[in-house]
Structure formats: C-alpha cells, structure tokens
Amino acid sequence: IQQAKHTRGRRVFGGQRSYLPLRVNHGGVMPVIFASSLMMIPSMAFAGLLSATRDASPWVSGLVRFFSDNLRHGEFPYVLCEVALIYFFSYFWTTVQFNPEEMSKQLRDNGSFIPGLRPGPRTAEYLETVLERITYVGAAFLAIIAVLPMMVQTALKVPYTVAAFLGGTGLLIVVSVGLDLIQRIEANLLMRNYAGFLGGNERGKTTRIRGPRNS
Numbered sequence: 001i002q003q004a005k006h007t008r009g010r011r012v013f014g015g016q017r018s019y020l021p022l023r024v025n026h027g028g029v030m031p032v033i034f035a036s037s038l039m040m041i042p043s044m045a046f047a048g049l050l051s052a053t054r055d056a057s058p059w060v061s062g063l064v065r066f067f068s069d070n071l072r073h074g075e076f077p078y079v080l081c082e083v084a085l086i087y088f089f090s091y092f093w094t095t096v097q098f099n100p101e102e103m104s105k106q107l108r109d110n111g112s113f114i115p116g117l118r119p120g121p122r123t124a125e126y127l128e129t130v131l132e133r134i135t136y137v138g139a140a141f142l143a144i145i146a147v148l149p150m151m152v153q154t155a156l157k158v159p160y161t162v163a164a165f166l167g168g169t170g171l172l173i174v175v176s177v178g179l180d181l182i183q184r185i186e187a188n189l190l191m192r193n194y195a196g197f198l199g200g201n202e203r204g205k206t207t208r209i210r211g212p213r214n215s
Contacts, residue, residue: 001112018112020103022131025138027093028176032146032169035085039078043071074150083143090139091132100127145169 001018046068053061070077101124108119
C-alpha cells in the first residue's frame with residue numbers, strides 16, 4: 001500500500017509504504033463446525049428412516065438404504081459433501097467479514113492506493129480477486145484438517161473418538177482462542193500504558209508539564 005505525499009511548505013509528509021493484512025483463514029474453525037453440524041442432519045435422518053421403511057416397497061427401502069450407507073460418517077460421499085460445505089462456508093464467512101468496496105473506499109479516503117491501480121472499483125476488484133485466491137487456500141487447509149481424522153479412522157481402524165482427539169480441529173480451536181486471548185492482553189496492556197502516560201506516574205501522582213523559567 002502506497003501512501004500519497006503531501007507537501008506543506010518545505011516539508012513532505014506521507015509517501016510511506018505499508019501492507020494490507022489479509023487473513024488466509026477469515027472464518028477460523030467456524031466453517032468446519034457448520035459443515036460438520038449440517039452433515040449430521042441427513043445422516044441421522046436417513047438412519048431413522050431406515051428403520052421406519054422396512055415394511056415399505058422395495059425401491060423405497062432400497063433408496064433409503066443407499067443414502068443411509070453413503071451418507072454414513074467416513075464414507076466417500078460424506079467426505080465429499082463435507083468438503084464442499086467447508087468451501088461454501090469459508091467463502092460465505094469471508095464475504096460477511098470483509099468488504100472489498102468498503103476497504104477500497106477507506107484506502108481512498110486515507111490517501112492510500114495500490115501501485116498500478118486506480119482507487120475505486122479497480123482496487124475493489126483487485127482485492128476481491130486476491131481474497132478469493134487466499135480463501136481457496138484457507139478452505140483447502142480446513143478441509144484437510146477436517147478429513148484427516150476420517151482417513152485415520154478408516155485406514156488404521158481406530159475409534160472415531162481417538163481419531164477426532166488426534167485431529168487438527170481441536171488444535172485449531174485452541175490456537176484460535178489462544179491468539180485471541182493474546183491480542184486482548186496486548187490491547188489491555190497498551191491501554192494501561194496510555195493511561196499511565198496521560199494520567200501520571202506509577203505512584204499515581206499527576207505529571208505536570210512545566211514551561212521555561214523566567215531568568
């Protein structure tokens with residue numbers, strides 16, 4: 001991000017270069033939680049319908065059994081549907097949290113711009129393109145974390161509770177909560193430093209600014 005230069009008298013202000021922090025994973029672990037929760041609904045529904053349609057016609061019971069077997073946890077159609085839902089919720093969450101047009105407007109109001117792009121719609125389109133590519137990588141990372149326990153469970157024949165405990169979803173939740181806690185602590189410490197600087201010294205005495213003494 002390039003800041004515009006402002007000349008006041010003989011002084012030149014601005015002109016510095018900075019960067020725009022775009023997160024690879026805007027939604028955190030929320031896309032995985034939403035996808036897993038939604039995939040539990042058809043699995044439980046078809047499991048209940050399987051027992052309810054035993055006395056029905058053969059094609060109805062066969063159709064229900066087909067969906068019940070393929071939408072079982074760990075099966076390939078189940079994994080494929082969960083990965084698709086993770087991608088959907090990743091893009092949805094990014095769209096809700098980040099608005100390229102609003103960001104482009106803020107850059108223009110602050111006198112900043114991206115080199116080679118005019119402020120306005122061109123900058124918004126560029127930010128949207130970059131964000132789509134970043135979100136694709138972040139969604140792939142979340143999909144790998146969500147699918148890994150299922151692969152371990154199927155390959156090593158271990159219980160799902162053990163595979164889920166060793167998976168990365170819980171670790172991602174712990175890391176997200178830890179980073180949020182660190183940011184809150186840093187913000188509180190920064191506010192305490194500002195309060196100490198503006199309000200007084202460490203003993204609670206007010207700091208006074210003294211002017212030059214008359215000779």
